[in-house]
Amino acid sequence: MAKEIQIKNKKKISRDHWTAIAFLIPSFILILVFVYGFIGWTGYVSLSNYNTIVPDFSFAGLKNYLYLFKDFRFQADLRNTLFFTVLFIALVIVLGLGLSILIDQKLKGESIFRNIFLFPMALSFIVTGVVWQWLLNPSTGFNHFLKFFGITPKWYTDTNIIGGFQWGSIEFGLPVAIIAVVIAAVWQMTGFSLAMYLAGLRGIDESMREAARMDGASEFQIYRKIILPMLMPITMSVVIIMAHISLKIFDLIYAMTGSGANFVTDVPGVYMFETTFRGNYYANGAAIAIIMLLLVAVFIVPYLWSSRKGDNS
Amino acid sequence: MKKIYGLMALLALMLVVAACSNSGEKSDGDKKDKGGQASGQVEIFSWWTGAGEEDGLLALIDLFEDEHPDISVENAAVAGGAGTNAKAVLATRMQGNDPPSTFQVHGGEELNKSWVAADKMEPLNDLYEENDWMDKFPEDLIDLVSDDGNIYSVPVNIHRGNPIFYNKKVFEDNGIDVPTTMDEFFAAADKLQEAGITPLALGDKESWTATQIFENVLAAELGVDDYNKLFAGDIAFDDERVVKAAETFGKMLDYINEDHASRNWQDSAQLVASGDAAMINMGDWAVGYFVNDLDLETNVDYGYFTFPGTEGDFGVITDTFGLPKGVDNVDDVKKFLTVLGSVEGQDAFNPLKGSIPARVDADPSKYNDYGKDTIEDFKESRLYPSLAHGSAASEGFLTKANQAVNIFVTQRNVDNFIQALQNAAPDM
Incomplete structure (x- = not known):
């Protein structure tokens, strides 16, 4: 009898297995075609001479990539993306963590604070962009208030590069104008990291803190030695999510500043859109898309790798 | 523990809201894209959605519908200054062999180096001859919408850039x-x-x-x-x-x-x-x-x-309309282009849009002082394309x-x- 049941179970499992696969196959095929297929197609176009409205798929080798890396605008884009990403992720993490720790102090009206900080996330980047475009406009906005203190920053119209030195055809350094865009992006996304960290903090068992306190650890030590290390997975997730937002950012820049004077606020996404759909440089646009994909992959692939390892163990 | 789930649920909800708002925009655009192209309907593609220009377009459509009550007009305008969004939508449709019946394009290389070069436009020489237009538009202007002796579009208005x-x-x-x-x-x-x-x-x-x-x-x-x-x-x-x-x-x-x-x-x-x-x-x-x-x-x-x-x-900056290849109601589109190129059509559209007519024989009394001046200048000046x-x-x-x-x-x-x-x- 026992043997029979075992066989039955085995059969049942494998039938479940096949049903699952049957359900997965349609979406698997769709994703294969419409995501990976088109990535492949974009890669193919990026190696072609398709740079007019008339399709021309003759092989161009790496010509489009070489053109981009020599191009002033694309070099500026890479510089802007680098500084935007670093500043944006750092601020989102620091502010999100700080605020979540404050909110976690069991203060009254906690949910109100939480919702206030989370709310900007419900807005689209376009709305955020338009609002901050007005707030940080040098002749309106915050400067009306700041001029009483005798400072009138030029915000996103500033063309200065902090610590700039000539590198390639651009001046490499932190573009002042990018800071204005970072402010808007941080305002929007801090709520997200706050929510993530808050969930993480709630997940840490009170007994851990109790134990540490018993051992005579100060509150600061508890956070530094126990809480923060335990929040590492959350930080990892925040970094990955923010990185892929910032590397692909388009709508915020498009609505708020455009490319900016001397391309101080331009990013690859905006360049890709303009060169493809205004200039009809399809192959150049495809090359930018592939470079953006590779940039995001730098963050995503190690993450997928580590989570795959996690599955095995 | 409950609180965490609450928080997570909130988070998930926000992601859904964000996703919906994105896809909402998209499907809106899709709807506009799919215009019926059955006979008896003309789909006019432009980026005229701003204050005066939309009024001009609607006046033109009214005029057309009065003259041809059997043909209905679908106004497929895509918002966005200087047509930046419209041009992207148009490119997608033209490449996908789903052209609108007729579309707005600046006369000059924007027309010749793209859609004409890609062999997507029908020549309109017969329409010009039928309507006796060859001496109603300035020669420089007809050159601007021609390539190799073929005329590819009908100018509706003139703006001045200098x-x-x-x-x-x-x-x-x-x-x-x-x-x-x-x-x-x-x-x-x-x-x-x-x-x-x-x-x-x-x-x-x-x-x-x-x-x-x-x-x-x-x-x-x-x-x-x-x-x-x-x-x-x-x-x-x-x-x-x-x-x-x-x-x-x-x-x-x-x-x-x-x-x-x-x-x-x-x-x-x-x-x-x-x-x-x-x-x-x-x-x-x-x-x-x-x-x-x-x-x-x-x-x-x-x-x-x-x-x-x-x-x-x-x-000179001129908005023109042409006839894409692969449109199945060619005659209806030509009827629309005929109205567009007529004195009545140009005088219905331009005073509202704030531009001057592309024809040299339009009625100057319908235009404001600036327009009257410019109409005179336009007749006498050499044209240089923007x-x-x-x-x-x-x-x-x-x-x-x-x-x-x-x-x-x-x-x-x-x-x-x-x-x-x-x-x-x-x-x-």
Whole structure:
């Protein structure tokens, strides 16, 4: 009898297995075609001479990539993306963590604070962009208030590069104008990291803190030695999510500043859109898309790798 | 523990909301894309969604429906200044062999170097002959919408790119006469600057406004014939007159408002209206903005003069409509184009849009003072096609020229600027 049941179970499992696969196959095929297929197609176009409205798929080798890396605008884009990403992720993490720790102090009206900080996330980047475009406009906005203190920053119209030195055809350094865009992006996304960290903090068992306190650890030590290390997975997730937002950012820049004077606020996404759909440089646009994909992959692939390892163990 | 789930649920909800708002926008666009193209219906694709221009389009559609009650019109306008979004949608549809019945396109290389070169347009020579249009439109203009002897579209309106609008009160207060040469322009600009007024307003959040100034300096420096040769590739960009034009352009940029990068053209026109700035070089769609939106009176609050050095020349921007290949109701579309090219059609559309008719025999009494002046000028002037609006060179060259101008406005490096234009020249 026992043997029979075992066989039955085995059969049942494998039938479940096949049903699952049957359900997965349609979406698997769709994703294969419409995501990976088109990535492949974009890669193919990026190696072609398709740079007019008339399709021309003759092989161009790496010509489009070489053109981009020599191009002033694309070099500026890479510089802007680098500084935007670093500043944006750092601020989102620091502010999100700080605020979540404050909110976690069991203060009254906690949910109100939480919702206030989370709310900007419900807005689209376009709305955020338009609002901050007005707030940080040098002749309106915050400067009306700041001029009483005798400072009138030029915000996103500033063309200065902090610590700039000539590198390639651009001046490499932190573009002042990018800071204005970072402010808007941080305002929007801090709520997200706050929510993530808050969930993480709630997940840490009170007994851990109790134990540490018993051992005579100060509150600061508890956070530094126990809480923060335990929040590492959350930080990892925040970094990955923010990185892929910032590397692909388009709508915020498009609505708020455009490319900016001397391309101080331009990013690859905006360049890709303009060169493809205004200039009809399809192959150049495809090359930018592939470079953006590779940039995001730098963050995503190690993450997928580590989570795959996690599955095995 | 419950709280965590609550938080997670909230988070998930927000992601869903964010996702929905994105896909909502998209499906809206899709709906617009799928126009029925059954016989008895004409789908008109344009980017006329702004105040005066939409009224003009609707008046034109009304006129057409009165004349042809059996054909219905679908207005497939895509919002977005200067047609940037519309052009992207159009490109997708044309490449996917789903063309609209007829679409708005600037006469010149925007038409010839793209859709005509891609063999997506039907010639309209028979329509011109049938309606006797060959001598109703200026010859220069018909050339602009022709390629190899075939005419590919019907111009509906004319805008001028080389007026400079100025604040009359500011000029009077500072004792400035309308400048007729570049030297007088710079003298006036110096005087204004000393008086603490921005001499020249610029809003180059989108670079075409600066490119527009450069094209007018080029026309002033080269004259119409050599201007055309430059964009035909017969004169190189390192020609000394082009270099001189770049230097003059750079000098003009010394007189612009500091926050130019945060303004679009309307914002910069406001500076002139309010008297914070004295002059602006803008296409004459600014007239509609001054009169309708800012309540200014022509020749009282603001005046206009021709860009110094381009007197007798007319920087022309024309909206035209053509017939794409693969449309199944060709006859209906031709009926629409016939109305579009008729005196009645042009006089229904243009007074509302604030442009002048492309025909030389339209009724001037329907237009305001600025329009009447311009109609006269249009008949007598040599036409030079605008670079900034896609008529003088291909969209590809324009994109690169706009980039070069954007960099030049900040860096003012003439050598780099000329080099960048020279490098882009093969794409013209």
